[in-house]
Amino acid sequence: MPLSLDKAADHYDVIVIGSGLGGLTTAKRLAYCGHKVLLLEFHHQLGGLATWFKRKGHIFDISLHGFPYGMVKTCKKYWTKEITESIVQLKNIVFDNPQFSLKTTFDRLDFTNLLTQKFKISQAIIDSFFATVAGMNFYDDQTMTTRELFEKFFPGRSDVHRLLMEPITYANGSTLDDPAITYGIVFSNFMNKGVFTFEGGTDRLIEMMTYDLEKNGVTICTRAKVERIIVEKGKVRGVEVNGRVISAPAVVSNSGITNTIFDLAPRDAFSDEFLAKADAIRVNNSSCQVYIGLKQECEIEDKGDLLFTSTAPVFDSSELLDMHTRSKTFSVYYPKTRPGHDRYTIVASMNSHYDNWNSLTPAAYETEKQALIDRTLVDLNRYFPGVNDKIDWLEAATPKTFNRYTLHTRGTSFGTKFEGLAVSRSLFKEVAGLFHVGSVGIIMSGWLGAINYGVIVANDVDAYIRSA
Amino acid sequence: MTRDDIKDLILEIIKDIDEDADFETLQADQPLRDQLDLDSMDFLDIVMELRKRHKLQIPEGDYPQLASLSSCVNYLEPLLKNV
Numbered sequence: 001m002p003l004s005l006d007k008a009a010d011h012y013d014v015i016v017i018g019s020g021l022g023g024l025t026t027a028k029r030l031a032y033c034g035h036k037v038l039l040l041e042f043h044h045q046l047g048g049l050a051t052w053f054k055r056k057g058h059i060f061d062i063s064l065h066g067f068p069y070g071m072v073k074t075c076k077k078y079w080t081k082e083i084t085e086s087i088v089q090l091k092n093i094v095f096d097n098p099q100f101s102l103k104t105t106f107d108r109l110d111f112t113n114l115l116t117q118k119f120k121i122s123q124a125i126i127d128s129f130f131a132t133v134a135g136m137n138f139y140d141d142q143t144m145t146t147r148e149l150f151e152k153f154f155p156g157r158s159d160v161h162r163l164l165m166e167p168i169t170y171a172n173g174s175t176l177d178d179p180a181i182t183y184g185i186v187f188s189n190f191m192n193k194g195v196f197t198f199e200g201g202t203d204r205l206i207e208m209m210t211y212d213l214e215k216n217g218v219t220i221c222t223r224a225k226v227e228r229i230i231v232e233k234g235k236v237r238g239v240e241v242n243g244r245v246i247s248a249p250a251v252v253s254n255s256g257i258t259n260t261i262f263d264l265a266p267r268d269a270f271s272d273e274f275l276a277k278a279d280a281i282r283v284n285n286s287s288c289q290v291y292i293g294l295k296q297e298c299e300i301e302d303k304g305d306l307l308f309t310s311t312a313p314v315f316d317s318s319e320l321l322d323m324h325t326r327s328k329t330f331s332v333y334y335p336k337t338r339p340g341h342d343r344y345t346i347v348a349s350m351n352s353h354y355d356n357w358n359s360l361t362p363a364a365y366e367t368e369k370q371a372l373i374d375r376t377l378v379d380l381n382r383y384f385p386g387v388n389d390k391i392d393w394l395e396a397a398t399p400k401t402f403n404r405y406t407l408h409t410r411g412t413s414f415g416t417k418f419e420g421l422a423v424s425r426s427l428f429k430e431v432a433g434l435f436h437v438g439s440v441g442i443i444m445s446g447w448l449g450a451i452n453y454g455v456i457v458a459n460d461v462d463a464y465i466r467s468a
Numbered sequence: 469m470t471r472d473d474i475k476d477l478i479l480e481i482i483k484d485i486d487e488d489a490d491f492e493t494l495q496a497d498q499p500l501r502d503q504l505d506l507d508s509m510d511f512l513d514i515v516m517e518l519r520k521r522h523k524l525q526i527p528e529g530d531y532p533q534l535a536s537l538s539s540c541v542n543y544l545e546p547l548l549k550n551v
Contacts (some may be wrong), residue, residue, distance in 0.1 A: 033520055077485060077513065115502050452509055467525055 002046065002210070002220040004331060005242050011218070012464060013037040014250040015239055017264070018228045020048025020077070021447055022295075022437040024256025025078055025207050025454025026461065031216035032253075038248070039218055040241055042407065044227035047206040048254070049406055049413060050447060056393050058293035058345050063413075065170070065349065066090050066306055066329045067188075069193035069449045074432060074451050083208050086199045093195055094304035095166070096383075097327075098313050099159040106167070107194040108319070119160055129153045133184035138443055146183040147176035162315035166308050170329050172449075173284040173351060173414030175317035175440050182418060182442035189448065195306065199209045201338050227433065229260075230254065231269040236433030249274045249468060250461050252435040257424045258283060258409040259438050274430045281420045284442070285321055287398030288352045288413035290376040293393030295345040296349075300377060300384050306331055309379060321369070323356045328379060348376045354399035354410035369396050415439025428460060435461050469548040474541045481517045486512050496537040518544075522551055 013035040016027045024046065027039045045051060051062045076084040093106040102118065104110045108130060115121040133155075146165065154160040161176075164187065168174060171190075174182045198205050213220060223242075229251055230237040238247035253260040261270065261278045270278070294300065310327035312319045320327050331344045360368060373396050382389055403411035419442025428435050437457040439445035444453040469477070475496075482504065489504050498511055511534060518524040524547055526534075531540050533543040 029516075033516070074509070077509075455509065456512060459512055462516060462519060463525060466519060466523065 002041070002222040005040075005221045005224045005244065007219075007244060008038055008221050008224075010246060011238075012036050012219070012246065012248045013249040014038075014252060014461060015040065015246060015316075016252045016254060017229075017239065018042075018048060018254030018438070019046040020051050020254050020438060021124065022093055022451040022454040023048065023252070023253040023449045024206075024213065025251050026254070026435075026437050026458045027218050027346045028209070028213055028216060029078065029455055029458030030461055031213065031218045033458070035462070035465060037218045038246065039213065039356065040224040040226055040239070041220070041222045041350075043405065044222050046210055046220070046222065047202060049360035049402075050202055050206065050450075051200040051405070055291075055395065056240070057292060057296065058291075058343055058393055059201055059203060059341070060291045060293070060345055060347060061331070061333065062289070062347075063281050063345075063447070064198060064202045065329065066093075066195035066197055069196055070189055071196060071448050075454075077207075078451065078455055079209060079221075080212050083148060083212075086204070086208075087196050087270075089193075090195045090197050090305035092302070092304040092306075093167075093235070094134075095163065095209070095311075096307065097310040097315075099162055099264070099315075103179055105194045106190060110194075111163075112189060112260075114163070115160070119157070119163070121154065123158065130188075131190075134188045136181045136184035136188070138181060138185065140181050142179035142181060144180045145177050146174065146180045149180040149183065150176070158314045164198055165317075166312075166315055166320075166327070169317065169320055169351065170308070170349060172341045172442050172445050173412075175321075175388070177317065179418050180440060185443050186446070186449075187219040197337065199337065199339065204338075226255075226264060228267045231266055231431055231434070234269070234432055236431060249432045250435065250465055252437055252457060252461055254409045254436075254438050256283070256406075256412065256438060257281065257420050257427075257436050257440055259407060260427070261423075265431065265434065269431050269434075273428065274426075274456070277419070277423050281423060282417040283412040283420075284416055284439075284445075285351050286354045286402050287397075287413040288350045289372055289397045290348040291393065291395045291397070292346040292348070292380070292391055294346075294386075294387075295392045296343065298344065298390035300332075300344055300387065300390070302334060303332075303383050304332065307383060309383075311379075320351050321445050323352065324371075324375070324408075325350055325352075328376065330380065330383065346380065348380070352399050352402065354412075357398045358410075365398075365400075369398060370397050372398075380468035412439075414442065415445045416441065418442055428464065435464075435465065455466045469545075469551045471541050471545060473493055474544050475537060476520075478514070478537060478544075479542050481514050482506070482510075484517070485513050494537065499535050500537060500540075501535070522548060524548070 005279040019041040399411035
């Protein structure tokens, strides 16, 4: 069980600010390497955006929609056997839009069949496309955009572009105008073996991770909000948290990269050149969600695990970000998702801009929120006719909600655009002992990206502490 | 450490990373990545284990030297000669 802050010591080898999957993983790896680690979380619950909430017997998962098979290897190496064994495949991925309707396992074999048979693309082009995206590295040339990549292989085929892009836009917030590598790396990860989820839900995963952290000796404090990172003579000295100073030669911030630089660290700790780069970071978009819980005795037919739906005539990145978008995903949680729990829940997710919601008057905000719920129910009834009568919980979240719970700049749910990665990676070269882990650069986002980035950063921190 | 000790050390670390790794047909002068299905995260694990076990600091610029079993041994031999 996490402790209250008054139980923490006055000094640690390393302090981790924030308990998203990146922060949790960095804490675990550093404890495994033998360091004395303090993990501080402002919320009462660990997990960052890997979170959940309970209402009227329902448990709603916020970001458990599907991750690539790579999670199996990653959890096996960096977490526990029990966590690894709870990873299961989601086999029914549904697309439904004016251009096509289909069901897929979302892997290379099935996509190849769909592209040849349904979309009439030649095998040679498909093979060449897959080889191109599979060969992409984050340090590759970034001048080609995803739009250009699609036009190169499937010119004028807006239906194929939609099939390939829509899921990735929901997975990492990237658009057709972002570097093609941010698309290719994530798409290839999914195409490896399909889409997977965590049996038992986010709450069970975080509980297992918490247990493992404690077993490895990490001190975890919740309701502990770091006010500032203390830097003296170019070096990190510790943090001030709930008014108390705790010292450490290394601090890892799992707060957003922009929050870390502009809100937590002193501005004079950075060079003008570095601040200019940080100023240029574009945070990614936020999200809207509608949480739908069904009455105890009610069931729904299995119509798929993840439904990519839209009534927009063609795919358009800006349409997906519109406040009144006609595109959304439904993540359907059947009782099989949570063995021992017999409730059905559905989470509708949309991408969204913080500014559109933040600029509303309180009255207009409530009206728009209700309209969001109403539109979602209209769409949901196309797949589950008559579902309205079965619902006993309805609630919506907007970018403002994401901002309130994660404190992320403009409620970003996918970290930053590509340039954030270089700033995050070079932070410790700017201020000795200060590190950042968290969703950056589009590729280091999602559950798998966050955990792997946690390992990468832990390696830097371990090297730093041991050389000091 | 002798060259054979270093070779055993690397193989032991890889076995910890992937218990199914098959060393039977491993060619020492060919890239480990192609033969054992290792990815860049696995190489990072090797770097971290070497630091943990033998306090070795391998700068990022030297990571390519860990590409094959032979190149690992060549690179690590002077660093581990007193171990």
